[in-house]
Amino acid sequence: MSLTTPTPEPTPDDVARGLAEFERHLAEQVPALPAALPALPVESGGETKRVQRLRAEVAEAHLLADLQDDAAPLLLDTAKVRKRRKQAREAARLHELGQDPAMRAWQAARMRRLLVAAGMVSLTLALAWSTAGVQTFAADGAEAWSPSWVFAWLVEPFMSLALLVVVGARAYLGTRGQPIESPTLVRIEWLFLALTLGMNAWPYLPWSLPEGQTFSFSRLVLHILGPVVAVAIVTALPIILAAFTRLDHGADARSSNPLTGPEYRAKSTADSDPREHSDGPGIDAVTAHVRHLIAAGQLPPYPSAAAIRRAARCAMDTARAVRDALVKEAT
Template sequence: MTTPVTPQGQETVEGVAAYGRPSRRPTVPSTRADRLAREAAEAAEVRAYQTHPDVVALRVEQVRGQVDRLCWAGIMLGLAFTMTNVQQFAAAGATPWSLPWLAAWLLDPTVSLVLLAILRAEQVTARYQVQTGRWVRRAKWFTLAATYVMNTWASYAAGSLSGIVLHSVPPLVVFAAAEAITDLRDKLTDAVMAAFTNARTMTPLPDGQPVHEPRTEPRPARPSRRVGKRRTLFADYLADARAAWRPGVAVTPAWVRQVTTCSRGLSSRLSAALVAELESPAASAETPDEPESGVWQ
């Protein structure tokens, strides 16, 4: 059987199939515009996934873990450096291996363990942007100040400037790291909240998967006001913002802080939750139309 040949000398699909070989179709050369269009489509697909809030949150969590490990390593090394000086301060010239000399080794761990417990608690509270009380900060500053004084006392008494500088650096680094790590965790949480807040302005993913919207809290019945102090919940702030909203008012974190007096970190979540409620079909059906006169009937 002969293979049919086209006028240009190319085999047809039927002739190639008869010999059991893969079909070879004439290829159309792509232009530069076609290549740029394909690259633009691929770039849009990659960016859609890279800016997806879940991907952003995962990357922030990875950075948060790296920051925590580095800060904890620096704090532990700084406290270990101060242990010997604090022991010498507490021993006060006692005979080595005597009972007072051995008991002096317990002073620095006593102060350091309290400081580490406070920092570990702040690691969780800062993650969820929960403000701690005054005594937490006072206890942290007191333990850091006690470590600094005991570590540099001998150098101050001897009048050694080099000793003061040498033994001041580790406690001050621990103090700065203890304060900075809390703010860093708070800002990393803000980064995740910003990714979820801006998710509604993003283009859906190429495979048709909708962009992840911030999860809104359900609408529970608002608890009655009780006499005395009570912790304000997320649902309480959301209910206050919902009651203060009127058609035509732009819901922004600044507006939410103005009407609810909530914190700056919580205002982003509240604004995102309220916007999601207002844009839902159920909320649109329940909202009455405003009459032209501007007076509600």
């Protein structure tokens, strides 16, 4: 028989203490939750930063919409527009300068000199091209470096020099407005050209070829090319120069020489145009009339004195004064 001590029954106080210990243990194991969530930052007026950003965006959109209707930025010239306007103004001034009689005369004289120089160079080269053909004809099979063979090279040069003397004289006098219309000189030119052409072509014609050599048309054309070009230059150059002498540059020619421009001199009452008397309209009235013609498109923006004189029917001195006044206003 064993002796045991009976376990006493827990009292209500013991149960309460045990529950309190259990709750304290659980509280130590699990971290405590925050009492409340953090509040969003609130600025003055009760608006958040997000609301303030959206409000600023809406206000900016309203301002942009109001400014977008203003066309002032579209009226400003960009750098590209200013560059184009400058180029257009320069082109207009160059075009106006090109209509001036003095400028047109200078351009014609320069082109005439260029054409004459090119024609003479071409003629010289064409005659030099035919030198070899003429030498073959003149040597007539002579041994190389023999006296006949050497002197054969001089045939074409002295004929070419004689031809260039005639052509050069006609070309020079043609540029001076005094073309030579002499049948004798024309016959001399054609005589030299016919001799050059015949001597170049003769050794290569079918009946002049040695036995065993076949005729070649291309070789014949190649050797007569120089004389043909010389004939073309000699024929065309006087015609071109005569056309230059008949050019009208827009000036009032008062001399028999078409290349001489009008000479300005003070007019007397006896030889002046009746519409150019001193009792005509004053400079201010003529200037106003010329402005009206410019606005109507009947005159260029910067008309010359001759154009003003023809349009306003005034004296040349008045036209020059009006022209200077318009230029001074533009500057």
